[in-house]
Amino acid sequence: xxxxxxxxxxxxxxxxxxxxxxxxxxxxxxxxxxxxxxxxxxxxxxxxxxxxxxxxxxxxxxxxxxxxxxxxxxxxxxxxxxxxxxxxxxxxxxxxxxxxxxxxxxxxxxxxxxxxxxxxxxxxxxxxxxxxxxxx
Amino acid sequence: xxxxxxxxxxxxxxxxxxxxxxxxxxxxxxxxxxxxxxxxxxxxxxxxxxxxxxxxxxxxxxxxxxxxxxxxxxxxxxxxxxxxxxxxxxxxxxxxxxxxxxxxxxxxxxxxxxxxxxxxxxxxxxxxxxxxxxxxxxxxxxxxxxxxxxxxxxxxxxxxxxxxxxxxxxxxxxxxxxxxxxxxxxxxxxxxxxxxxxxxxxxxxxxxxxxxxxxxxxxxxxxxxxxxxxxxxxxxxxxxxxxxxxxxxxxxxxxxxxxxxxxxxxxxxxxxxxxxxxxxxxxxx
Numbered sequence: 001x002x003x004x005x006x007x008x009x010x011x012x013x014x015x016x017x018x019x020x021x022x023x024x025x026x027x028x029x030x031x032x033x034x035x036x037x038x039x040x041x042x043x044x045x046x047x048x049x050x051x052x053x054x055x056x057x058x059x060x061x062x063x064x065x066x067x068x069x070x071x072x073x074x075x076x077x078x079x080x081x082x083x084x085x086x087x088x089x090x091x092x093x094x095x096x097x098x099x100x101x102x103x104x105x106x107x108x109x110x111x112x113x114x115x116x117x118x119x120x121x122x123x124x125x126x127x128x129x130x131x132x133x134x135x136x
Numbered sequence: 137x138x139x140x141x142x143x144x145x146x147x148x149x150x151x152x153x154x155x156x157x158x159x160x161x162x163x164x165x166x167x168x169x170x171x172x173x174x175x176x177x178x179x180x181x182x183x184x185x186x187x188x189x190x191x192x193x194x195x196x197x198x199x200x201x202x203x204x205x206x207x208x209x210x211x212x213x214x215x216x217x218x219x220x221x222x223x224x225x226x227x228x229x230x231x232x233x234x235x236x237x238x239x240x241x242x243x244x245x246x247x248x249x250x251x252x253x254x255x256x257x258x259x260x261x262x263x264x265x266x267x268x269x270x271x272x273x274x275x276x277x278x279x280x281x282x283x284x285x286x287x288x289x290x291x292x293x294x295x296x297x298x299x300x301x302x303x304x305x306x307x308x309x310x311x312x313x314x315x316x317x318x319x320x321x322x323x324x325x326x327x328x329x330x331x332x333x334x335x336x337x338x339x340x341x342x343x344x345x346x347x348x349x350x351x352x353x354x355x356x357x358x359x360x361x362x363x364x365x366x367x368x369x370x371x372x373x374x375x376x377x378x379x380x381x382x383x384x385x386x387x388x389x390x391x392x393x394x395x396x397x398x399x400x401x402x403x404x405x406x407x408x409x410x411x412x413x414x415x416x417x418x419x420x421x
Contacts, residue, residue: 010181042339
């Protein structure tokens with residue numbers, strides 16, 4: 001049953017991915033979210049993390065910087081704020097971003113929840129990028 | 137009649153100007169291509185976002201989220217999107233007319249402008265009215281940042297009750313030749329209506345419909361602004377390209393007119409000299 005799900009990843013900048021896949025795993029709000037063919041209709045937010053999908057025997061990965069997903073009749077649409085393939089990740093830039101985010105986290109006033117959330121989200125994005133790049 | 141030398145100088149100067157307008161036209165054409173691609177590429181995202189929102193909001197009542205609730209408009213926030221630079225034909229003046237009409241249509245309300253692009257800010261600074269803050273957002277910032285900042289600010293003001301609605305005035309991109317100044321409402325969010333007869337698909341919702349809405353609604357405002365900004369940029373380059381194109385062809389007309397004048401002047405000078413030579417010869421003969 002090759003490629004029973006059609007997966008589409010779009011960001012505001014471009015259409016990142018449009019493929020037939022066998023199964024996929026996405027970073028859901030309540031943990032990893034596995035989607036197999038004939039999944040029930042679903043609408044969900046996505047956290048920062050990796051989206052991995054299987055085609056035949058091979059598994060591919062893209063990073064997601066948060067977003068939304070809709071599953072409907074074996075069509076999965078992912079609306080991501082940003083998405084990148086491992087090959088596109090600039091490790092040096094991600095490393096810099098991580099250092100910057102860590103510094104921001106330390107310097108932020110702990111009572112300022114909004115700034116704190118922004119800084120930790122930035123850190124998480126950088127970490128996910130680095131992790132994905134390491135798998136290249 | 138201007139002298140031959142004056143005309144030559146004038147032709148050289150017009151030719152210089154023509155070279156500049158021609159270069160500007162080509163730069164605008166290249167930028168238009170890129171801006172147009174960006175606007176087209178972001179469309180699938182914006183469309184899917186609208187669809188999700190329509191689908192979600194069809195299953196809740198209007199008062200289930202504060203951003204959906206409309207109230208009497210007393211104070212309105214407006215993003216006014218113009219360009220930083222001129223030389224783009226009627227692009228900005230069409231927008232100014234739209235903004236003036238908007239103010240005329242909302243005489244009772246207190247309208248505060250947030251400017252994207254210098255031209256709009258300059259226009260209203262001269263008239264001394266309506267600005268939320270003095271410094272416009274310039275196009276040096278990437279559009280996604282402008283959109284995020286504007287959306288965050290407007291949503292905050294709406295939720296705190298500091299404003300009762302938000303609009304965006306921008307130029308919709310149709311083609312390089314035509315841009316349409318447009319008013320679109322940002323707040324309260326009015327999701328597209330799903331067909332009544334159409335069966336609503338039963339979705340599993342994660343985390344919950346309320347969380348999804350409070351996540352999706354602000355994002356959709358941001359996306360709407362972002363999309364408008366992309367269209368505005370494409371329109372600006374299109375307008376500039378058209379304006380520079382016609383400037384270049386005007387310069388061509390002017391050059392051929394001046395060349396004709398120059399040839400006439402030269403001919404007249406020659407004739408005059410000939411006459412002088414002939415009459416001198418006759419007088420001596």
